[in-house]
Amino acid sequence: MAVALILLLVAIGSVLFHIYSPWWWTPIATNWAYIDHTINITFWITGFVFVAVIAFMAYCVFRFHHKEGRRADYNPENKRLEWWLSVGTGVGVAAMLAPGLVVWHQFVTVPADATEIEVMGQQWQWSFRLPGKDGKLGTSDVRNIAADNPMGLNRDDAHAQDDVVIENGDLHLQLGKPVKVLLRSVDVLHDFYVPEFRAKMDMVPGMVTYFWITPIRTGTFDVLCAELCGAAHYQMRSKVIVDEEREYHAWLEQQKTFAELSSAKAIVKATYQSGGK
Amino acid sequence: MVDIPYEGIEGIPPAEVPDVELYHPRSWWTRYVFSQDAKVIAIQYSLTATAIGLVALVLSWLMRLQLGFPGTFSFIDANQYLQFITMHGMIMVIYLLTALFLGGFGNYLIPLMVGARDMVFPYVNMLSYWVYLLAVLVLASTFFVPGGPTGAGWTLYPPQAILSGTPGQDWGIILMMSSLILFIIGFTMGGLNYVVTVLQARTRGMTLMRLPLTVWGIFTATVMALLAFPALFVASVMLLLDRLLGTSFFMPSLVEMGQLSKHGGGSPLLFQHLFWFFGHPEVYIVALPAFGIVSDLISTHARKNIFGYRMMVWAIVAIGALSFIVWAHHMYVSGMFPQFGYFFATTTLIIAIPTAIKVYNWVLTLWRGDIHLRVPMLFALGFIITFVNGGLTGLFLGNVVVDVPLSDTMFVVAHFHMVMGVAPIMVVLGAIYHWYPKVTGRMLNDALGKFHFWVTFLGAYLIFFPMHYLGLLGVPRRYFELGDTSFIPSSAHSLNAFISVVALTVGFSQMVFLFNLAWSLFKGEASGGNPWRATTLEWQTPETPPGHGNWGKELPVVYRWAYDYSVPGAAEDFIPQNQPPRATQLVQGAAS
Secondary structure (H helix, E strand, O other): OHHHHHHHHHHHHHHHHHHHOOOOOOOOOEOOHHHHHHHHHHHHHHHHHHHHHHHHHHHHHHHHEOOOOOOOOOOOOOHHHHHHHHHHHHHHHHHHHHHHHHHHHHHHOOOOOOEEEEEEEEOOEEEEEEOOOOOOOOOEOHHHOEOOEOOOEOOOOHHHHOOEEEEOOOEEEEOOOOEEEEEEEOOOOEEEEOHHHOOEEEEOEOOOEEEEEOEOOOEEEEEEEOOOOOOOHHHOOEEEEEEOHHHHHHHHHHOOEHHHHHHHHHHHHHHHHHOOO | OOOOOOOOHHHOOOOOOOOOOOOOOOOHHHHHHOOOOHHHHHHHHHHHHHHHHHHHHHHHHHHHHHHHOOOOOOOOOHHHHHHHHHHHHHHHHHHHHHHHHHHHHHHHHHHHHHOOOOOOOHHHHHHHHHHHHHHHHHHHHOOOOOOOOOOOOOOOOOOHHHOOOOOOOOOHHHHHHHHHHHHHHHHHHHHHHHHHHHHHOOOOOOOHHHOOHHHHHHHHHHHHHHHHHHHHHHHHHHHHHHHHOOOOOOOOOOEEOOEEOOOOOOOHHHHHHHHHHHHHHHHHHHHHHHHHHHHHHHHHHOOOOOOOHHHHHHHHHHHHHHHHHOHHHHOOOOOOOOOHHHHHHHHHHHHHHHHHHHHHHHHHHHOOOOEOOOHHHHHHHHHHHHHHHHHHHHHHHHOHHHHHHHOOEHHHHHHHHHHHHHHHHHHHHHHHHHHHHHHHOEOOOHHHHHHHHHHHHHHHHHHHHHHHHHHHHOOEOOOOOOOOOOOOOHHHHHHHHHHHHHHHHHHHHHHHHHHHHHHHHHHOOEOOOOOOOOOOHHHHOOOOOOOOOOOOOOOOOOOOOOOOEOOOOEOOOEOOOOOOHHHOOEOOOOOO
16 A cells, blocks of 8 residues: 555654754754753653554555455544553653753753853844952943943943953953853844854843853854844854863963953054044 | 434524614625625725735845845845845734735635624725735835835834934835834724624624634634734833933934934833734734634545544644743843843743644544645645645754744744744645635645645745754844854855746746736636535525525525534535534435
8 A cells, every 4th residue: 555655654754854853953062961951851752652653654554555345443542541641651751841941950950060151142242251359250231332331331340340251352261161152132032142152141131141152172162143133144253262261261362351451452542532542 | 522313402593683784785885895794895805905915025135036036136235135024024924924824714714604794884994904015005005105114023023213324214214113013903803703703793602613724723813813912912012202302211322423312211122022922913913813723624535533622622722822932032132131041941942832833633533534735734844844844843942041042033034934934935826716605616736735835834844944953053133234254154155146036936836827817817627616515605605606604595504613524424525614413314224
């Protein structure tokens, strides 16, 4: 029966595609392997149901397609069967939901030793900020944004002065150190998206959102924007580099603090206004 | 569920309220244009929805040309690409699927299936269509205004939707909101009609638990739509005010193109909550009519009662109710209160249970059936496969932490196209092949229908199944070009090209269907009144196509449920709902 066979082939083909397709998730670079495990559990359960339902359907089409003289059975319901199917489905759902919720709990529970860093999105570029020697990020407000203060830091906040500000550069992270990534936007929604990190979160103007990760391997990773943010959404790129401790600190040494940057810009501005005299 | 015949039932006269007089058309204009007959309104709705749907189809071709062959087509730029995806999404979800299922199938089938002469409020029903048409025209006009249609994505998230970095910020977004507001006004008029008609105008004997599942699906979806659309309505009004008057419902302090804007104090998340409070029920507003219709297609063409009718009804109602408390699963990575994740993941996965029951009951209906593999049945089988596939990937996206890596990737695009694009459209097409004979009196061509089914079903599966794996890989959605990345291999670009070629093929194969619709209207085989030997009332009308008032002199009286197929002892393998127990011919010797 051609129809039954094609239906069955759709199910088998899907499974084969799943096994042999060259397209699979990127090698993970953070502690969120739990998420990958949960996805795998979900694949097993849903894959089983998918094949079972379609194989049953294909069998019915094969076995009970119309022939001269065939007459269908008459059985309006079967309480017991329906009950067992519901319970079985409930068990399958619970087997996916339970690990999902456990991992979600980890996802929203930031470890106490995580360093806070900041990513700021604007149409269509990324800026980054790391805490200075005091280990704290200073306050910021979108109203403070000016040419010499693109991230809108609060000049009166002592914590802000030593913050490391990276504009148009790449973000470096230290291997093995948990970071809480604070996310901010000055204009529209953005989403800090690094496929290898698994974690991602929208950036919403007027709010600070976050996720946390611990990088587990060194490398250079693409940053993309995952929330539609206007015409050049697809071009909003940057890079994150995960370094060993030594390289990380070497890089950090070269970065400018907010105080250095704003005074440097102030000097440039003053020089310009005075005509270089 | 079996209706036990009892004495004296034939003595009950049809219940016709004498003082309700139908509006009778007196001219060509009131008969075919400003008609108050639900059947004419249904056809008007369907033709309008199909016309704007074809626009959405062409837009999808343009998108696929860009995605499959980036840089090849200079007439598509990044702004246009965003405008295409926005208009494609909005048209398909609202102006095509919602309008077709409720305005089209709802109008045609509800009065016929419940045994009414027409909708309860025919004038309001007519108005509903004309307001809908106006909404469609306003929407279509955005292609011709300065700046073009909005490119904010069909979700229209502020602040982006109304700021200058987004195409169509000028007229496009204003007209989009206006069109949505009109659509909701039009829908509300129609929707109240469907609900009241199902509740009040059922013929004698048509109890709620004897309704065909088609009516249950459309009825529940309509109740949901009446509750969900107001959220979109207020969101649209507020967004329009933010855009036109500079209010700040959804707009916080922000910088627009380097300048501090005058906005402040609004919340972008508020819009998302309102949008998805509508948007998630919307998924089921499209799905429930499809669930109902496909149940009737399967039962009729498998010559077998739908398995577990009562469970099917309760599953529809349960899904409808639950779908109002799952909306924030669209917002797991929106930055909302993180603890919401537990609640919305749980409710979302619970919905899988009644949904799975429906799937089981569809396939169990096939068990020991007498399966006629006619075109409507083929589409029903195609629906089951695509719906199961799309439903199961919903378990990934609904399970909060699994959604985190997958959200905003092509996995999401593949999922929702499978589950609320391909699957409901399978039902729409199957339903058209099924009811076309009743609407026109002629059969659609079978060979063309089978060709259409196989190309559409296998093609759509080839488009959307592999697309999930692009999303797993991390390919983001709504990207004009993928550009250079370290994680997207060149094979992924080849897959994109393949998907585009298949998409264009499937798209063009729909022309075969349109040809079939037109050709069969004149040349199709005459169908008679009940070509499928179905039990439900719409097949028992005295005339085909049904005349004005549907039932001739007397309303039908219903004696049984909608699924008396292959009843043991009966001579025929179906017993119409309006056939009195005594008139049922029994097989000789089997009479009790």
